[in-house]
Amino acid sequence: MPPEEPVSTDTMEKEAKQRTVAPPMVTxxxxxxxxxxxxxxxxxxxxxxxxxxxxWFGEKQxxxxxxxKVVEHQVTAMIGPSGCGxxxxxxxxxxxxxxxxxxxxxxxxxxxxxxxxxxxxxxxxVRRRIGMVFQKPTPFxxxxxxxxxxxxxxxxxxxxxxxxxxxxxxxxxxxALWDEVKDVLHKPGGSLSGGQQQRLCIARALAxxxxxxxxxEPCSALDPISTAKxxxxxxxxxxxxxxxxxxxxxxQAARVSERTVFMLNGKLIEYGPTDKMFTAPxxxxxxxxxxxxxx
Amino acid sequence: MQRHxxxxxxxxxQELLKMGGHCERMIQASVKALLERDLTHSAQVLKWExxxxxxxxxxxEACMHLLALQNPVASDLRAVxxxxxxxxxxxxxxxxxxxxxxxxxxxxxxxxxxxxxxxARMTELAQSMVRLALDGYVKRDVGLAEHVLALExxxxxxxxxxxxxxxxxxxxxxxxxxxGLDIILIxxxxxxxxxxxxNIAEDVIFMVKAKDIRHHLDQAKA
Numbered sequence: 001m002p003p004e005e006p007v008s009t010d011t012m013e014k015e016a017k018q019r020t021v022a023p024p025m026v027t028x029x030x031x032x033x034x035x036x037x038x039x040x041x042x043x044x045x046x047x048x049x050x051x052x053x054x055x056w057f058g059e060k061q062x063x064x065x066x067x068x069k070v071v072e073h074q075v076t077a078m079i080g081p082s083g084c085g086x087x088x089x090x091x092x093x094x095x096x097x098x099x100x101x102x103x104x105x106x107x108x109x110x111x112x113x114x115x116x117x118x119x120x121x122x123x124x125x126v127r128r129r130i131g132m133v134f135q136k137p138t139p140f141x142x143x144x145x146x147x148x149x150x151x152x153x154x155x156x157x158x159x160x161x162x163x164x165x166x167x168x169x170x171x172x173x174x175x176a177l178w179d180e181v182k183d184v185l186h187k188p189g190g191s192l193s194g195g196q197q198q199r200l201c202i203a204r205a206l207a208x209x210x211x212x213x214x215x216x217e218p219c220s221a222l223d224p225i226s227t228a229k230x231x232x233x234x235x236x237x238x239x240x241x242x243x244x245x246x247x248x249x250x251x252q253a254a255r256v257s258e259r260t261v262f263m264l265n266g267k268l269i270e271y272g273p274t275d276k277m278f279t280a281p282x283x284x285x286x287x288x289x290x291x292x293x294x295x
Numbered sequence: 296m297q298r299h300x301x302x303x304x305x306x307x308x309q310e311l312l313k314m315g316g317h318c319e320r321m322i323q324a325s326v327k328a329l330l331e332r333d334l335t336h337s338a339q340v341l342k343w344e345x346x347x348x349x350x351x352x353x354x355x356e357a358c359m360h361l362l363a364l365q366n367p368v369a370s371d372l373r374a375v376x377x378x379x380x381x382x383x384x385x386x387x388x389x390x391x392x393x394x395x396x397x398x399x400x401x402x403x404x405x406x407x408x409x410x411x412x413x414x415a416r417m418t419e420l421a422q423s424m425v426r427l428a429l430d431g432y433v434k435r436d437v438g439l440a441e442h443v444l445a446l447e448x449x450x451x452x453x454x455x456x457x458x459x460x461x462x463x464x465x466x467x468x469x470x471x472x473x474x475g476l477d478i479i480l481i482x483x484x485x486x487x488x489x490x491x492x493x494n495i496a497e498d499v500i501f502m503v504k505a506k507d508i509r510h511h512l513d514q515a516k517a
Contacts, residue, residue: 278372291368
């Protein structure tokens with residue numbers, strides 16, 4: 001159960017000091033490679049570099065030679081028609097793709113210049129650093145709001161109650177949910193509205209050592225008010241985290257992201273700064289898609 | 296299947312062309328009044344101006360409607376932005392024609408009126424520039440827009456020529472000063488019409504090529 005009294009700033013500072021630096025996912029680091037992405041200036045720090053990525057479901061190839069990069073502290077949006085491969089692509093970024101039976105993956109994904117597709121990399125460690133929030137809010141409905149956020153830490157063996165309590169508050173504040181739930185932390189996660197549940201899932205992802213947040217259509221089941229709250233939250237979160245979002249809502253991509261990836265038939269058609277993509281795309285297919293000329 | 300956006304945008308473009316047609320006629324009539332010494336043309340200019348003003352507001356509203364409800368992006372967005380800017384330039388062209396009309400009314404009161412040789416040619420050029428720029432907009436033809444940009448120098452040269460002629464005349468004969476000033480103002484208004492046509496041509500290039508050539512900043516960047 002959560003404590004009755006709010007956690008003090010001192011406790012939070014102490015908690016921050018106590019937090020250990022995330023362990024490396026493998027012992028040896030891959031050599032540094034120069035940034036080869038086509039968008040982004042010299043100042044941009046590349047967080048994830050995808051190179052020559054191919055993916056299959058059984059015999060069917062669903063991604064074809066995808067190359068792009070995710071820049072640190074920015075939002076990268078993935079757009080494209082249904083079945084284009086954008087959800088598959090985002091699921092590759094934290095090795096969720098391989099959890100599907102018959103799924104296969106070839107190519108390179110470097111996170112902080114470390115090859116995460118290497119056989120000696122622990123996928124669970126990858127997912128701790130690169131968290132995922134799904135289309136439909138997925139709180140544990142019977143767990144309390146507090147426990148919904150704490151569950152990740154418990155699973156990772158963190159049982160220090162003070163640390164857990166401070167982290168839950170920090171995560172809920174980070175997900176812009178604290179003020180709405182601070183008095184009802186003991187209530188079930190399922191009692192929250194759809195928008196609150198989605199932010200609860202974001203808080204859950206933040207509670208572990210998440211560095212990159214993958215959001216797969218996080219607002220598609222939300223009303224406009226909740227959508228606006230999540231979008232505002234993204235502006236806050238990118239100061240601390242790096243975000244990749246799959247969205248069917250092109251206006252949302254235009255509003256929240258710095259860079260956009262346009263996918264079609266499993267191929268990356270265009271990748272570049274969002275403002276350019278939505279005012280003067282380079283590729284005719286991108287132009288046709290975003291202006292609704294497809295079909 | 297035609298997109299709903301295209302349907303609405305085409306209707307907007309038609310209104311813009313209608314406005315452009317009025318402006319062309321206003322330029323022609325405003326100078327015709329001077330060349331033929333016939334103020335009935337001036338009355339027509341002022342009548343068209345009322346219609347241009349109404350269209351100016353209607354086109355602004357239509358653009359705002361498209362932006363708010365259709366959320367255009369890429370080439371659609373550029374086309375609406377260009378329409379908004381062209382709308383403003385056309386309204387200003389209408390104002391310049393009215394200014395010419397006002398100067399003409401004053402000028403025709405002067406005795407011994409002599410019209411500079413280059414005035415008819417300058418009018419023709421300014422009118423052509425507006426027509427070509429609007430054709431470029433409708434046909435999305437960068438070549439036509441570039442032709443407009445090339446004509447601007449000719450209009451400017453004619454303005455300088457008229458300015459120098461009138462200045463010399465005014466220096467020789469102080470009685471010619473009021474008339475000379477009106478002639479210079481008319482030439483100045485025609486030159487401004489050329490400038491607005493140039494703006495429209497630049498908007499056409501922006502719309503088609505997504506390239507902003509204004510003030511040659513693109514060359515400075517390169």
